[in-house]
Each structure stands twice: as C-alpha cells, then as structure tokens.
Amino acid sequence: MLVYSMFFMQEPTPATPAPKKTETQVAASTAPATQVNDSLVAAQRVAQLGEFSALATGQNQTITLENQVLKLTLGSQGGAVEQVELKNYKTWNQKALLLFDKGSSEQVFAFQTNSGRTVRLNDLFFQPSAVKNTTVNKLPAKVITFSAQVAPGQTIEQVYTLVDQSYEVGYQLNFRGMEQMVAQKPIMLTWTDNLKRLEKDVKQNRAHSTVNFYTAEGDFDNISASATENETVKLEEPVKWVANKQNFFTAAIIAQNAFESAEMRVEVLPDTDTVGIKTLRSTLGIPVQDALSNKAHFTYYFGPNDHDILENTTEGFDENIELGWGIFKYVNKLLILPAFDFLEDFFGNYGIIIILLVLYIKLILSPLTYKSYISMAKMKVLKPEVDAIKEKYEGDMQKTQAETMSLYSKMGVNPMSGCIPMLLQIPILFAMYNFFPNSIELRQEPFLWAHDLSTYDVFAKLPFTIPFYGSHVSMFTLLMTASTILYTWSNNQVSSIQGPMKFYSYLMPIIFMFVLNSFPAGLSFYYFVSNIVTFGQQALIRKFVDDAKIRQNLEEYQAKNKGKEPKGGFQKKIQDAMKAAAEKEAQRKKTK
Known part of the structure; x- marks a missing residue:
C-alpha cells in the first residue's frame, strides 16, 4: 500500500480556489466597521469612568527599564508591565525568552469608587517620568514613575524600580489625596498568564507548571501540577506571595505586607496543543488603605528557578524548585x-x-x-x-x-x-x-x-x-x-x-x-x-x-555460641514468629 501510494496513485486535482479579496479590498471593507466599533467602545469607556473620564484617552508610550539580566517594557496605558525578557536565556528553539508579554499575559488592577464605579487602571493613560538613576541597598538602580492626575491634589502613582544584576522589580501603587473618592473595598489585581512553550518536551513543561502560593502564616501550597482538570483554590486568609511557576522559570508577585485574599485557578489545555502549556489566573485583594497610606509596596520576580537566587528573594520562595518531599x-x-x-x-x-x-x-x-x-x-x-x-x-x-x-x-x-x-x-x-x-x-x-x-x-x-x-x-x-x-x-x-x-x-x-x-x-x-x-x-x-x-x-x-539461646532483637522475633506459625500449621495437619 505504501509503494502504491508513493509511485502509482495519482495526485488529486486541486480544487480551484475561490477568488480572494485583495488586501486593499479587505481593509476597505473592514476599516469603517472597525473605526465605528473603536469609537463606540471608547465612548462607553469614557461614560463608565465618570470623574476619571479625562484619563481615558491618550497615546500609549512604551518605556524600557533594563539591567544586565532583565529587559522590562512598560506602557503608559495602565502604567503596566507589557513585556519581560530574560536576557541570559533562550527558548527551546533559540528565540528570545519572554516570561511576560502583552499577547499572552495581562495584569488588571481595579478599584471601587464611592460613586459605585469600578475603575481599571488599564483604562487610564498615565504620564511617565524620566528614568532616574538611584541606589538601592548601595546598588545602582533605575526608577520610573507613572502618574495620573484625577483632579488637583488627587493622583494615582505607579513606581517601578530595577536594580542592577537583579531579577526583582520593585513596584509601588499610591493613591495620593484620594481618601474621599475611593471606596473602602480592596483593590483587586487579576493576573492572567497563558503560559507559552519554553522547553523542548511539551509534556514535561506542562507537568511542571502550576500556581504556587505562600500564606502570611508561613505555609507553602500549590495547585497540583499533574491535575488533568481545571482546578481553583480560594483563600480568605492573608497571602504573602503568588507565583506562576514553570519548569525552570517563575513569574511572581510578592507583597511587602500581604494580600488580604487570593483566588488561584489553573486551566488545563489539551495534550494536542504544542504551543500553549496552561492558563494560570490569580485574583488578589490589596487593602485599599495600603495604597492610601503609601504602604502598597510589592516586588515582582521574573527569573530562573535557581536555588541560590530564590532562597535570597523572600521567605519560602525557594519552594518554587521541586526538590522532593520529606527527607528527599x-x-x-x-x-x-x-x-x-x-x-x-x-x-x-x-x-x-x-x-x-x-x-x-x-x-x-x-x-x-x-x-x-x-x-x-x-x-x-x-x-x-x-x-x-x-x-x-x-x-x-x-x-x-x-x-x-x-x-x-x-x-x-x-x-x-x-x-x-x-x-x-x-x-x-x-x-x-x-x-x-x-x-x-x-x-x-x-x-x-x-x-x-x-x-x-x-x-x-x-x-x-x-x-x-x-x-x-x-x-x-x-x-x-x-x-x-x-x-x-x-x-x-x-x-x-x-x-x-x-x-x-x-x-x-x-x-x-x-x-x-x-x-x-x-x-x-x-x-x-x-x-x-x-x-x-x-x-x-x-x-x-x-x-x-x-x-x-x-x-x-x-x-x-553453641547451646546458647539467640539474643533478642528483630531477627529473634522473626524466628519465633516463624516457629510459632510452623507449629500451628503442624497441629492443624495433625487434627485433620
């Protein structure tokens, strides 16, 4: 059958393809609808934001913070992380290793106002400052601040700090002068991460990818990486850090104080998917008073699962390496x-x-x-x-x-x-x-x-x-x-x-x-x-x-030792047990 199919079987006559629209025709037919939809969405967003509507329009600017090991791309829309590249590592097919990128990962900070609105920072345009050189713990560092002025004396600030030779990114969220505007409800951070394939062995990559977390009480736990169905874990107790962990790399957020609540979810992808690994989603509650009192300080970790590095990051963070359980x-x-x-x-x-x-x-x-x-x-x-x-x-x-x-x-x-x-x-x-x-x-x-x-x-x-x-x-x-x-x-x-x-x-x-x-x-x-x-x-x-x-x-x-009784111990107990069993069996046969 193989020889016949290779040498004698006629190739099927290709069907005549239907005429395709040219690129110009497609653009002409879709452009008006797209423009109308974008305008409608923008108008709805402005209406929903109310007192924040002046911040809903603008031009996104990208700014890069870079050190010897990390390249961090930030966007003025949302003042958010858009891309993280690990400079010293490559993917299995020798491409740039992006541990976080705008196409597959998203972080959304949302808070409630006293007027009942839900405001997402991603819908606001921030004004970036110039990148400043400073020192942190006597080490050179770069700092950038994204500011959004809601009204005179009322500002939202996001501050990013990157120290030389470090995989850690400092992050601060400050609500300045907004006590009368912000409701006393937690700020919710939703982090969705569609993990992409980084390793040659997709099966192994998937089997070692999950969400790890560490409570303020000092307990480490995770969602089973071997789970074959979607799984959700919800915690009402304070959480210190949450990590999206893969074979050899981890993207995590660590609270200086604690997240007051956390819900983590792992969504399993079909085995036939050779590009995506899993979808990880975490929803974390940040005490609004921390943001109002300049205490909402966090650390992002984007880096390798190197024991020496993780051990010096924060308490319990080295648990992101699977070294076995118990004595192992x-x-x-x-x-x-x-x-x-x-x-x-x-x-x-x-x-x-x-x-x-x-x-x-x-x-x-x-x-x-x-x-x-x-x-x-x-x-x-x-x-x-x-x-x-x-x-x-x-x-x-x-x-x-x-x-x-x-x-x-x-x-x-x-x-x-x-x-x-x-x-x-x-x-x-x-x-x-x-x-x-x-x-x-x-x-x-x-x-x-x-x-x-x-x-x-x-x-x-x-x-x-x-x-x-x-x-x-x-x-x-x-x-x-x-x-x-x-x-x-x-x-x-x-x-x-x-x-x-x-x-x-x-x-x-x-x-x-x-x-x-x-x-x-x-x-x-x-x-x-x-x-x-x-x-x-x-x-x-x-x-x-x-x-x-x-x-x-x-x-x-x-x-x-001839004539001496054997000493006690495990061996003697086994010997006595066997002798007793043999005598019992002999008695049973004799009775028959």
Whole structure:
C-alpha cells in the first residue's frame, strides 16, 4: 500500500480556489466597521469612568527599564508591565525568552469608587517620568514613575524600580489625596498568564507548571501540577506571595505586607496543543488603605528557578524548585546542592560534574556498600545448608523458612543486614529523581550526543511510536539499562536469591528503560555512571574478601555460641514468629 501510494496513485486535482479579496479590498471593507466599533467602545469607556473620564484617552508610550539580566517594557496605558525578557536565556528553539508579554499575559488592577464605579487602571493613560538613576541597598538602580492626575491634589502613582544584576522589580501603587473618592473595598489585581512553550518536551513543561502560593502564616501550597482538570483554590486568609511557576522559570508577585485574599485557578489545555502549556489566573485583594497610606509596596520576580537566587528573594520562595518531599528534599538541600555548586566553580562541563557527583556520593556510601556485600557473601557461603533445608522440608514453606532463620541465627548471619544499607541509599536515589528534572543549571547544556541534559537525548528517531516508550531512542537510558543488568548479574553471583525473585531482578531494569526514556538525559547518565562505579566497587571488594575466611568465621561463631539461646532483637522475633506459625500449621495437619 505504501509503494502504491508513493509511485502509482495519482495526485488529486486541486480544487480551484475561490477568488480572494485583495488586501486593499479587505481593509476597505473592514476599516469603517472597525473605526465605528473603536469609537463606540471608547465612548462607553469614557461614560463608565465618570470623574476619571479625562484619563481615558491618550497615546500609549512604551518605556524600557533594563539591567544586565532583565529587559522590562512598560506602557503608559495602565502604567503596566507589557513585556519581560530574560536576557541570559533562550527558548527551546533559540528565540528570545519572554516570561511576560502583552499577547499572552495581562495584569488588571481595579478599584471601587464611592460613586459605585469600578475603575481599571488599564483604562487610564498615565504620564511617565524620566528614568532616574538611584541606589538601592548601595546598588545602582533605575526608577520610573507613572502618574495620573484625577483632579488637583488627587493622583494615582505607579513606581517601578530595577536594580542592577537583579531579577526583582520593585513596584509601588499610591493613591495620593484620594481618601474621599475611593471606596473602602480592596483593590483587586487579576493576573492572567497563558503560559507559552519554553522547553523542548511539551509534556514535561506542562507537568511542571502550576500556581504556587505562600500564606502570611508561613505555609507553602500549590495547585497540583499533574491535575488533568481545571482546578481553583480560594483563600480568605492573608497571602504573602503568588507565583506562576514553570519548569525552570517563575513569574511572581510578592507583597511587602500581604494580600488580604487570593483566588488561584489553573486551566488545563489539551495534550494536542504544542504551543500553549496552561492558563494560570490569580485574583488578589490589596487593602485599599495600603495604597492610601503609601504602604502598597510589592516586588515582582521574573527569573530562573535557581536555588541560590530564590532562597535570597523572600521567605519560602525557594519552594518554587521541586526538590522532593520529606527527607528527599533535605538530601537535595544539604547534600546534593552544596556539592553541585562547589563543582560548578571548577568545571564548566556538566557531564564531568555529574561524574564527579557520582564519585562524591559513592565515597559517602562506600561503608554501606561494603557492609551490604559482606552480608550477601555470608548468605552465599551458607547456600548449601539452605538448599539442604529446602530439600528436607520440600512443600512445607513455613517449616523451611523457620529452619532457614534458625540456621542464620546459629551462624550469626542477619539477612536484614544486607537490605538495610541498600534502604539507606534510597533517599539519595529518589533525591536525584527530583534534582535533575528541576536543575536549571543543566538546561541547554550539551554533553556527548545529548544537546540538552535537562531533557531526553534523541540518539535515534523512530518512524512509529511504541506504547509507554515513545518515538525516540535515548542512548543514555539504554546504557543505564545495560549497566543495571550488569550490576544485577554481579549481585546475583554472591546472592542466595533463587527462582522467580531472580527473574524479577532482571525484569526491573527493562521496566525502568520504558519509564525513563523520556526523562532528562542528566538523570539517566547519573544512574549509568553510578551503576558502573558500584560494579567497580564490588569487583574491588571481591578481591579482598575470601569466601573460605568468611566460612571459617561463621563456624567459629557457631562453635562459640553453641547451646546458647539467640539474643533478642528483630531477627529473634522473626524466628519465633516463624516457629510459632510452623507449629500451628503442624497441629492443624495433625487434627485433620
């Protein structure tokens, strides 16, 4: 069918297109209607604004505030932010990274008047001042003020401050002399953000985008980023900050005092949308008295999810980086991040940094690795006796287990001692699972064939999609799978595991090959290097561990403790429980 369609099937005759209006004709036909509509809307806006109607007409002017990392575009209509460009970053397709732009993002400040009108600052035209150079905390800064005079002695001011080398933008909203005009109701800020695609992996970009917020009481929370349906959270308690968070970037507003109320909403877009990510909408209540008394001070943050930067922005703001929950978060904060930052100071290649990070982690865990290997070696030495017990009590699982535990107890072997060291390593493994997908340092950093360690590497593109796997082949994931199988085989050489469990130990790497194929290349590369280093550790340990010596030590322990009751503890409890179960089963069979 493919050959026929490519070489023999005739192409359909194109239909004759309907004549199109020329650009001039279209303009001529729509211009009068557009002009009439614009005039009508303008007249309605003037009528609605009442005493503010004189500010409803004007020409929008754009002013730029810029430092080394941020380019901020402001408009005189509304005195509002129109565009924010992060100068040191690019989108996945190497275009300018606009974290806020007029086409997809909008902020609306609205307040009530004593005459019952609702006035939106976006409907008013402000007069911009000249950009002034000043200092903030001894650092150079630029300041601009947008003013709208309602009446003599009554002015609305919006002040923006941008400090050198900073992703923070200071913002003040002042109602000067307007106590008799403004109603005692909160000023409502509505921020709508139609997130655009910034990363190569749309699915990952969407899965890490949501609204985070932090209450005045010090509680961090968010709307689940994995939600598949629209979700709204409404708070009546004071809120300190609200953030529109993506994979690697955050746009947020932070109150110097607090927002008196907040309502956040996340609207999920269909998976077929490869341009938009999600729509985030927040409605925040600002105490009107703050604006009347020169206390409505805020800070915008438009920048990367860099831990060092976020940690120094405001309380709890570093929570915008997903470092995991519970113990995994603390492993990342206290163990991984300091080491990663230290290595960054000396090495510019992040593949090399990952290798050194593995060596650092393995050095810390080497005592646990050694203890785990010795435990497995002891059980391997006792395998002939265990096999004899299985043969003697074939078919009686409870009796077999009880006698096996009794043997271990007599020989001084604790089967749990091999598992506990491995369990202690799990927090680090899971910490890495959170660290690499959220590490902006790896974003767009190449290594070997991978163009970006923060997303999956495409070694080969498939002409079809494999369910649960995808349409690409990640070589780092394949290497990780192969090394895990090698590591498992090495373990099984000194392990007493037999039967189905041995099969499952080889099955798990295959399952993870499917799971991790679309995960960041940095994560798969870390696991690959970790497996190779662990395999090398075990090979080195094996050179210094003599099975005959282990056997001799076990026999000496048995002779020394012959006739003695085993000491109490977890192992004895298991042994007693198995013995009791075996006796109960024997009694049941005897009764039958």
